[in-house]
Amino acid sequence: MLVANYRTGRVPRAVRSAQLLELADQLFAERGFHAASMDELARRAGVSKPVIYDHFGSKEQLFATCVRRTGEALADRVAKAVREESDPRERLRAGSIAYFRFLQDQLRAWIVLFDGEDARDTRFATEASRIRRRQSDLMIHLMAETSGTTPDHEGRPRLEAMTLAIAGAYESLSLWWHEHPEVPPEELADWLLDLIWPGLEQLNAQLATSS
Amino acid sequence: MLVANYRTGRVPRAVRSAQLLELADQLFAERGFHAASMDELARRAGVSKPVIYDHFGSKEQLFATCVRRTGEALADRVAKAVREESDPRERLRAGSIAYFRFLQDQLRAWIVLFDGEDARDTRFATEASRIRRRQSDLMIHLMAETSGTTPDHEGRPRLEAMTLAIAGAYESLSLWWHEHPEVPPEELADWLLDLIWPGLEQLNAQLATSS
Amino acid sequence: MLVANYRTGRVPRAVRSAQLLELADQLFAERGFHAASMDELARRAGVSKPVIYDHFGSKEQLFATCVRRTGEALADRVAKAVREESDPRERLRAGSIAYFRFLQDQLRAWIVLFDGEDARDTRFATEASRIRRRQSDLMIHLMAETSGTTPDHEGRPRLEAMTLAIAGAYESLSLWWHEHPEVPPEELADWLLDLIWPGLEQLNAQLATSS
Amino acid sequence: MLVANYRTGRVPRAVRSAQLLELADQLFAERGFHAASMDELARRAGVSKPVIYDHFGSKEQLFATCVRRTGEALADRVAKAVREESDPRERLRAGSIAYFRFLQDQLRAWIVLFDGEDARDTRFATEASRIRRRQSDLMIHLMAETSGTTPDHEGRPRLEAMTLAIAGAYESLSLWWHEHPEVPPEELADWLLDLIWPGLEQLNAQLATSS
DNA sequence: AATGAATGAGGTTTCATTCAT
DNA sequence: GATGAATGAAACCTCATTCAT
Numbered sequence: 072m073l074v075a076n077y078r079t080g081r082v083p084r085a086v087r088s089a090q091l092l093e094l095a096d097q098l099f100a101e102r103g104f105h106a107a108s109m110d111e112l113a114r115r116a117g118v119s120k121p122v123i124y125d126h127f128g129s130k131e132q133l134f135a136t137c138v139r140r141t142g143e144a145l146a147d148r149v150a151k152a153v154r155e156e157s158d159p160r161e162r163l164r165a166g167s168i169a170y171f172r173f174l175q176d177q178l179r180a181w182i183v184l185f186d187g188e189d190a191r192d193t194r195f196a197t198e199a200s201r202i203r204r205r206q207s208d209l210m211i212h213l214m215a216e217t218s219g220t221t222p223d224h225e226g227r228p229r230l231e232a233m234t235l236a237i238a239g240a241y242e243s244l245s246l247w248w249h250e251h252p253e254v255p256p257e258e259l260a261d262w263l264l265d266l267i268w269p270g271l272e273q274l275n276a277q278l279a280t281s282s
Numbered sequence: 283m284l285v286a287n288y289r290t291g292r293v294p295r296a297v298r299s300a301q302l303l304e305l306a307d308q309l310f311a312e313r314g315f316h317a318a319s320m321d322e323l324a325r326r327a328g329v330s331k332p333v334i335y336d337h338f339g340s341k342e343q344l345f346a347t348c349v350r351r352t353g354e355a356l357a358d359r360v361a362k363a364v365r366e367e368s369d370p371r372e373r374l375r376a377g378s379i380a381y382f383r384f385l386q387d388q389l390r391a392w393i394v395l396f397d398g399e400d401a402r403d404t405r406f407a408t409e410a411s412r413i414r415r416r417q418s419d420l421m422i423h424l425m426a427e428t429s430g431t432t433p434d435h436e437g438r439p440r441l442e443a444m445t446l447a448i449a450g451a452y453e454s455l456s457l458w459w460h461e462h463p464e465v466p467p468e469e470l471a472d473w474l475l476d477l478i479w480p481g482l483e484q485l486n487a488q489l490a491t492s493s
Numbered sequence: 494m495l496v497a498n499y500r501t502g503r504v505p506r507a508v509r510s511a512q513l514l515e516l517a518d519q520l521f522a523e524r525g526f527h528a529a530s531m532d533e534l535a536r537r538a539g540v541s542k543p544v545i546y547d548h549f550g551s552k553e554q555l556f557a558t559c560v561r562r563t564g565e566a567l568a569d570r571v572a573k574a575v576r577e578e579s580d581p582r583e584r585l586r587a588g589s590i591a592y593f594r595f596l597q598d599q600l601r602a603w604i605v606l607f608d609g610e611d612a613r614d615t616r617f618a619t620e621a622s623r624i625r626r627r628q629s630d631l632m633i634h635l636m637a638e639t640s641g642t643t644p645d646h647e648g649r650p651r652l653e654a655m656t657l658a659i660a661g662a663y664e665s666l667s668l669w670w671h672e673h674p675e676v677p678p679e680e681l682a683d684w685l686l687d688l689i690w691p692g693l694e695q696l697n698a699q700l701a702t703s704s
Numbered sequence: 705m706l707v708a709n710y711r712t713g714r715v716p717r718a719v720r721s722a723q724l725l726e727l728a729d730q731l732f733a734e735r736g737f738h739a740a741s742m743d744e745l746a747r748r749a750g751v752s753k754p755v756i757y758d759h760f761g762s763k764e765q766l767f768a769t770c771v772r773r774t775g776e777a778l779a780d781r782v783a784k785a786v787r788e789e790s791d792p793r794e795r796l797r798a799g800s801i802a803y804f805r806f807l808q809d810q811l812r813a814w815i816v817l818f819d820g821e822d823a824r825d826t827r828f829a830t831e832a833s834r835i836r837r838r839q840s841d842l843m844i845h846l847m848a849e850t851s852g853t854t855p856d857h858e859g860r861p862r863l864e865a866m867t868l869a870i871a872g873a874y875e876s877l878s879l880w881w882h883e884h885p886e887v888p889p890e891e892l893a894d895w896l897l898d899l900i901w902p903g904l905e906q907l908n909a910q911l912a913t914s915s
Numbered sequence: 916a917a918t919g920a921a922t923g924a925g926g927t928t929t930c931a932t933t934c935a936t
Numbered sequence: 937g938a939t940g941a942a943t944g945a946a947a948c949c950t951c952a953t954t955c956a957t
Contacts, residue, residue: 082937084937087937118938118939119938119939119940120939121937121938121939121940122937122938122939125937125938
């Protein structure tokens with residue numbers, strides 16, 4: 072089966088969509104939401120602007136799609152990594168490594184999520200925090216499995232807050248890593264686990280008994 | 283006659299400056315850098331645009347001034363709170379409470395710092411990360427006092443990374459708090475300390491011996 | 494149907510470009526660079542401003558394009574006229590007539606060149622003096638042919654200065670002509686030749702022997 | 705008699721005026737009409753803007769005053785130099801040298817006149833051409849004296865045109881000189897005289913007989 | 916005689932978005 | 937399915953000019 076020349080002329084809709092998303096991801100990462108222009112995206116894609124509007128409706132929707140896609144990819148990778156271990160600490164460690172590795176591969180795309188020029192815009196903050204929350208949920212799930220219990224109604228907010236705090240720590244650490252790429256992700260993960268694991272275990276115990 | 287009617291007409295320069303900064307802080311917090319417009323600021327201040335330009339030179343400089351001002355206020359408050367305690371854990375706790383309290387008072391202004399639309403813009407990332415780094419340095423200092431030692435050359439990056447991670451945890455936790463204002467800042471501080479204190483003590487010990 | 498209604502609506506790119514250049518030439522001539530506004534150009538062209546920016550990038554580039562275009566047209570005309578004569582004096586005369594005729598046709602455009610509001614602006618002085626210099630070079634060339642020699646290193650600056658002076662005389666004379674259009678260009682040319690030809694011949698002889 | 709400190713505080717009206725004119729001359733020469741701002745003039749003069757408006761009414765009037773003043777100074781110098789010689793050629797030579805020397809001293813001010821950013825603006829073209837015309841009149845006068853006759857009605861326009869052309873040559877030559885300041889003004893004057901004197905004498909004779 | 920504070924109008928430029936083909 | 941051409945709205949910024957003191 073030959074590969075058609077997709078750079079010019081008619082292209083199946085799905086292929087165009089994927090190609091555009093890929094380029095948009097790059098562009099948003101390079102420039103941020105506001106500074107990225109539809110004109111440039113069109114130029115890079117070798118396509119006229121109406122094509123983009125036909126596919127995604129608006130710049131905002133296009134951005135949302137990019138963010139969602141990246142968030143899902145991240146969650147998938149972390150979840151998969153976690154699933155391959157059984158010891159609780161190892162699971163968290165594996166997840167962390169997967170998280171940092173994802174950044175290594177997709178740094179550009181990730182930047183869009185948490186350090187993007189427009190994270191604060193109410194329209195997009197939603198998307199970003201949705202992803203953060205997914206990471207947090209994943210961790211809650213993890214800990215619930217570990218302790219074999221679910222925190223009661225009272226303990227819930229605390230757990231939620233803590234996991235979000237941890238997600239924040241990951242994000243901030245990633246920014247630091249950006250400037251110290253020589254540190255291997257495994258070491259990064261170990262550092263972070265050494266920092267929070269003791270507290271996490273205690274928290275887990277505490278919430279478990281309180282239930 | 284003591285106080286002129288400052289709502290319209292002629293106002294002393296210093297007063298105008300302060301008023302404009304205050305309103306700009308609000309506006310940037312609401313909209314982010316890009317989406318905030320000088321036109322709107324002028325409208326809110328009941329002033330024509332040239333006034334703003336006369337005072338701050340450009341939108342960028344105005345923003346920088348806002349950010350710097352907020353960052354300094356935050357650092358001052360935290361430093362002051364820390365100074366009033368002597369036990370290491372209590373010091374961190376006091377600093378944390380001060381940090382969260384600052385948000386309660388100045389939430390709008392704070393948002394500009396870490397969740398702003400333009401954190402990613404290199405021009406501003408500098409400002410924001412400088413503040414984060416100041417918090418981090420403050421904490422490193424704190425820990426050094428506690429352990430009575432300074433980490434060696436090898437331990438330094440790790441300590442730096444960890445404090446930045448913790449700063450990230452604070453920031454993220456603040457966003458969560460934004461949606462759960464019923465939790466008192468003392469409780470928030472206790473939660474976070476319970477989470478990281480064990481790890482911090484160990485880290486401190488470890489870096490101390492390794493030096 | 495051959496010719497679409499180009500006064501409104503969609504027009505092929507090349508046509509729009511030409512139309513805009515024409516109108517810009519007029520506008521710059523009427524008002525000078527600074528006083529001419531893109532708004533007015535757009536209004537006159539019955540087009541929105543972004544169209545202009547799409548075609549020429551910036552006001553400065555638009556201006557440069559106008560100037561260059563006019564300068565080239567002038568040089569072409571003069572060169573062509575000169576080429577059609579063989580006697581040195583006749584050649585200069587023919588060139589002069591062509592020069593003045595060009596003004597008659599393109600007065601507006603010409604004004605942009607040498608009496609423009611912004612000759613002094615370094616960005617444009619370059620363009621204008623380049624054209625003046627081209628005229629001067631043309632004349633130097635002409636005289637070299639006449640005398641069959643090239644002035645030596647010492648004589649060069651003098652010749653250059655003199656031809657530029659003559660170019661200035663042309664320009665100034667053109668302004669005068671603007672207010673005395675009843676004088677035919679041939680007469681104008683004769684006047685000027687009577688004035689400078691004797692001196693030119695002597696100069697030519699002098700520089701030739703000195704070499 | 706002591707000199708009061710005129711840089712601050714109250715200053716007699718005439719002194720202020722003179723001081724402002726001097727600085728305005730400089731500023732216009734440096735920046736051109738449009739780019740020169742009243743704000744900067746006020747700053748340089750250490751005076752508030754209303755003072756300037758009180759003295760000159762408007763930017764336009766201020767500029768006109770500058771130009772007129774410079775033009776008069778130039779005409780005075782040239783006239784004076786001419787008066788000190790008796791042989792016609794020497795008189796023209798002396799006038800030319802005075803002209804070029806004026807530039808050497810007052811280059812900045814001169815630029816405002818003929819190469820200014822706004823020479824073309826109808827409002828100012830008037831001023832500039834008035835000066836050019838004065839130079840031209842001066843020369844006509846000179847030649848009339850030489851030949852002892854005044855050209856008849858028919859010869860007048862031609863003489864006028866020629867003298868204006870010559871004035872243009874001077875201006876253009878001055879620009880060239882700007883880039884070759886090593887040439888002494890006497891040499892410049894000789895060059896120009898060698899070029900136009902033969903033609904001028906013939907013209908003079910011709911117009912004299914024709915009358 | 917002089918000023919600090921303010922303004923209105925206008926400038927260039929950029930962008931997301933949409934017809935008409 | 938795709939495009940070339942066009943637009944409306946809004947952004948930042950500057951300047952000559954004038955009150956009110």
